[in-house]
Amino acid sequence: MNEKNLQFVLASRPSGWVIESNFRMIESAIPVPGDGEVLVRNHYLSLDPYMRGRMNDARSYAPPAAIGEVMLGETAGEVAESKNPQFAVGDKVVGRLGWQLYGISDGAGLRKVDAGKFPLSVYLGVLGMPGVTAWVGLFDICASKVGETVVVTAACGAVGSVVGQLAKIHGCRAVGIAGGAEKCRYVVDELGFDACIDYKAGNLWADLKAATPQRIDCLFENVGGEIFDTLLGRMNAYSRIALCGMITQYNSAPYPMKNISALLVNRIKLQGFIVTELLPRWPAALKELSGHVAAGRLKYRETVAEGLTQAPAAFIGMLHGQNFGKQLVKLI
Ligand SMILES: NC(=O)c1ccc[n+]([C@@H]2O[C@H](COP(=O)([O-])OP(=O)(O)OC[C@H]3O[C@@H](n4cnc5c(N)ncnc54)[C@H](OP(=O)(O)O)[C@@H]3O)[C@@H](O)[C@H]2O)c1
Numbered sequence: 001m002n003e004k005n006l007q008f009v010l011a012s013r014p015s016g017w018v019i020e021s022n023f024r025m026i027e028s029a030i031p032v033p034g035d036g037e038v039l040v041r042n043h044y045l046s047l048d049p050y051m052r053g054r055m056n057d058a059r060s061y062a063p064p065a066a067i068g069e070v071m072l073g074e075t076a077g078e079v080a081e082s083k084n085p086q087f088a089v090g091d092k093v094v095g096r097l098g099w100q101l102y103g104i105s106d107g108a109g110l111r112k113v114d115a116g117k118f119p120l121s122v123y124l125g126v127l128g129m130p131g132v133t134a135w136v137g138l139f140d141i142c143a144s145k146v147g148e149t150v151v152v153t154a155a156c157g158a159v160g161s162v163v164g165q166l167a168k169i170h171g172c173r174a175v176g177i178a179g180g181a182e183k184c185r186y187v188v189d190e191l192g193f194d195a196c197i198d199y200k201a202g203n204l205w206a207d208l209k210a211a212t213p214q215r216i217d218c219l220f221e222n223v224g225g226e227i228f229d230t231l232l233g234r235m236n237a238y239s240r241i242a243l244c245g246m247i248t249q250y251n252s253a254p255y256p257m258k259n260i261s262a263l264l265v266n267r268i269k270l271q272g273f274i275v276t277e278l279l280p281r282w283p284a285a286l287k288e289l290s291g292h293v294a295a296g297r298l299k300y301r302e303t304v305a306e307g308l309t310q311a312p313a314a315f316i317g318m319l320h321g322q323n324f325g326k327q328l329v330k331l332i
Pocket of ligand 1: 048049050129130133154155156157158159160177178179180183222223227243244245246247248273274275276318319320321322323324325326327
């Protein structure tokens with residue numbers, strides 16, 4: 001065991017893009033679990049776009065992170081001490097213990113996972129919150145059907161890469177939108193999407209028309225902004241949109257949408273959703289996802305920063321699109 005705990009706290013709120021000085025590393029004593037609690041040694045920290053929203057002092061679906069408090073975040077690790085009969089020393093667990101090496105939990109929201117079956121990190125990605133987000137958005141919100149065209153933005157990322165693969169497994173045409181030729185090659189050649197459009201190539205509308213000859217039935221929207229506005233112009237009558245994220249405006253002003261009338265003209269159903277509010281759907285999602293991963297049908301990739309000190313830079317890099325698949329920090 002390390003002699004000290006290392007933690008990143010929120011030092012200041014960003015205005016615009018996050019900078020490293022918005023975080024401060026502090027050293028503290030390793031906490032001691034009280035009755036009913038466990039001490040967890042975190043092995044991996046997940047870095048997710050929603051954390052950017054929590055850095056703002058703004059009304060949202062969840063309260064903002066407080067200045068001086070440990071940055072929130074999902075972690076995967078091992079129980080190091082237990083005063084909770086539900087957990088034994090050595091259990092591998094996933095929880096929300098934040099940007100730190102050690103954390104205390106009372107067991108609420110702490111999920112035991114089988115690290116013999118899949119690598120521990122996978123429970124933060126395809127078999128964790130991002131994977132469940134993809135499943136819920138595609139099947140519950142978009143209600144995709146065999147033969148339909150599914151388009152997903154941020155297609156090379158943690159959520160998007162799962163959306164397109166699930167769409168293919170379920171008999172849909174899967175079209176991704178991603179930043180750069182390398183990401184698009186990976187999405188088509190490795191993940192098996194039917195097509196991928198590099199939005200940075202500057203030809204989005206023409207490329208979209210070519211890649212969606214039957215237009216779009218399901219849009220899994222992760223980025224918002226000009227890309228979303230363009231996609232709205234290609235939707236079919238009675239199509240559906242799962243509004244999952246709007247990362248284009250997490251660090252900058254909202255984009256003035258021009259094609260909202262497409263919702264009316266095409267009788268489109270659009271629904272935003274927050275996966276952590278849909279806990280009853282998690283078991284079914286994880287059952288299907290783990291079956292596909294075990295069978296090799298569902299592939300995943302991770303971008304792993306080494307050591308907690310790299311967390312701020314890795315987080316900023318992810319917001320700028322430097323990640324391929326799930327962005328993680330390896331802590332041990
Ligand atoms: N509603 C929910 O419950 C829920 C749950 C999880 C995630 N989400 C949302 O889902 C989205 C994806 O999350 P994730 O964890 O899978 O992240 P991710 O896709 O692994 O990483 C973020 C990606 O966003 C893309 N991006 C960043 N700035 C962009 C821009 N200006 N234009 C277009 N693309 C941009 C980048 O990919 P490129 O290089 O391709 O640009 C980057 O790699 C986020 O919006 C997130 O907030 C929502």
